[in-house]
Amino acid sequence: MTGSRLKLVTGGRVLDLGGDLDHPEIADVLIEGDRIVAVGAAATARAGALEGVETIHAEGHLLIPGLVNSHYHSHDVLLRGSYEQMPLDIWGLYTHPANYRRISTQDIGLRTLLGAADALCNGITTMQDMVTIADPERGHVDAIMGAYEASGARAAIGLQIADAAGVDAVPFWRDLPDDVTQLLPGAADTSALQRLIETLVMEGGRDKIDWVLAPSAPQRCSDGLLRWVAELSAIYGLQVFTHLYEARSQVVLARQAYEGGSLLAHLEKFGLVGPRLTIAHGIWIDEEEIRRFGAAGANLAFNPMSNMKLRNGFAPIVAYDEAGAGLALGCDNCSCNDTQNLFLSMKMFALFWGFQTQAGESGAARRAFAAATLGGAKALGRAGDLGAIRPGYLADMVMIDLSGANYRPLNSAIRQLVYGESGQNIRAVMVGGEIVVRDGELLAYSNDELKQAAEDARSRMREEVEQVEARNAGMLKSLLEAYEKAEAVELPFDRFSIRR
Numbered sequence: 001m002t003g004s005r006l007k008l009v010t011g012g013r014v015l016d017l018g019g020d021l022d023h024p025e026i027a028d029v030l031i032e033g034d035r036i037v038a039v040g041a042a043a044t045a046r047a048g049a050l051e052g053v054e055t056i057h058a059e060g061h062l063l064i065p066g067l068v069n070s071h072y073h074s075h076d077v078l079l080r081g082s083y084e085q086m087p088l089d090i091w092g093l094y095t096h097p098a099n100y101r102r103i104s105t106q107d108i109g110l111r112t113l114l115g116a117a118d119a120l121c122n123g124i125t126t127m128q129d130m131v132t133i134a135d136p137e138r139g140h141v142d143a144i145m146g147a148y149e150a151s152g153a154r155a156a157i158g159l160q161i162a163d164a165a166g167v168d169a170v171p172f173w174r175d176l177p178d179d180v181t182q183l184l185p186g187a188a189d190t191s192a193l194q195r196l197i198e199t200l201v202m203e204g205g206r207d208k209i210d211w212v213l214a215p216s217a218p219q220r221c222s223d224g225l226l227r228w229v230a231e232l233s234a235i236y237g238l239q240v241f242t243h244l245y246e247a248r249s250q251v252v253l254a255r256q257a258y259e260g261g262s263l264l265a266h267l268e269k270f271g272l273v274g275p276r277l278t279i280a281h282g283i284w285i286d287e288e289e290i291r292r293f294g295a296a297g298a299n300l301a302f303n304p305m306s307n308m309k310l311r312n313g314f315a316p317i318v319a320y321d322e323a324g325a326g327l328a329l330g331c332d333n334c335s336c337n338d339t340q341n342l343f344l345s346m347k348m349f350a351l352f353w354g355f356q357t358q359a360g361e362s363g364a365a366r367r368a369f370a371a372a373t374l375g376g377a378k379a380l381g382r383a384g385d386l387g388a389i390r391p392g393y394l395a396d397m398v399m400i401d402l403s404g405a406n407y408r409p410l411n412s413a414i415r416q417l418v419y420g421e422s423g424q425n426i427r428a429v430m431v432g433g434e435i436v437v438r439d440g441e442l443l444a445y446s447n448d449e450l451k452q453a454a455e456d457a458r459s460r461m462r463e464e465v466e467q468v469e470a471r472n473a474g475m476l477k478s479l480l481e482a483y484e485k486a487e488a489v490e491l492p493f494d495r496f497s498i499r500r
Contacts, residue, residue: 294323
């Protein structure tokens, strides 16, 4: 939807981390093209001297910057709501694309679109999609990019890559019976995928699409693959996103199989730990590793909803902050969170922060909002570009109706947003100066269209889902025994305790 290049958003309360967070100032926002050029009195004055300015009325609304989802996988959107109470490595055998036959290009585009619509309708304007394609074909990537462009969302896409065999990436899986190990994923030849990634990186991004690198996790990647990632990142200045210490089993594996007992040290060996690195989860990490991680200026993408649903524990977010690490927020997969809703993640961040600080302290809501905006921008290498309603920033904004029940009365915009908002009061979402969502519906596609397409896709894949579930049922007892064996290994710290 294209309108005037000049827009004045009038009468809204602009929530800015540098201003009054309880009762934000009512201020106009002037947009030229896809960027904010002035805020407040300067915006009002400049707009009055210009012709052809389109007015967007925001009286009675809170204006917040578009939220940044710093950890997400679009490849399992069609499996949302399917599973619960599963440990990470078992859940992956039900949901990872490698467990399914070749998916059509049409459904790859559809699942991407459905996830983007979910995110946009919940105020997420930028997402880091760590997407897995089972076949390294350019057509599949084009379908992903095309879906994001059709939705209007911004995306930093990383094609997830791994080459290690499953039995080498999870403790005690090598001890499983032969009839089980034969069904587990083996080592992969990633050469074709690497060539595709190199081609995409050299071509560069598009208007709202950037490329990042996405090695799945250090224990899932060979030394050669991690070396390739480090070299490509250095040559092109690319951000790197990976999983680190997501589950207790991973720190057990580190102590069993890695020099110094540290997966972080393994990444350091390749020069990957620095400002361009963002780790997802970072739960089962010790204090010394946190200090090194923070000193390097690396970033944590905290995913509290999936961390709890997959029984993984509580990340020590305050310790990361004190060490100097960047803090961002993610929603993770749709099959281990079920919605792309960063408001829920912000609330959980603030609650975790409260438990990990002293009674009587304050500021948890502010830190949660910062992680969902400026922290996410930093993780994506977009500091000064995304995450705030300020001159020079991209015009990505969310308009929230302050007449909603959770704002009656308005005592503190930041706290009532973080603890009480779920997305239900969003009236409009703007990306790059264009409104893409109004009253809960993506303007490019109706909710009815998206619903019907999703149900049709579900019907197409139902038989195969049942086959995967039947296959896994035969392995489940053995896999759970290996999981419990890893859980029984003693460790010097406990991330199942929410307190530090």
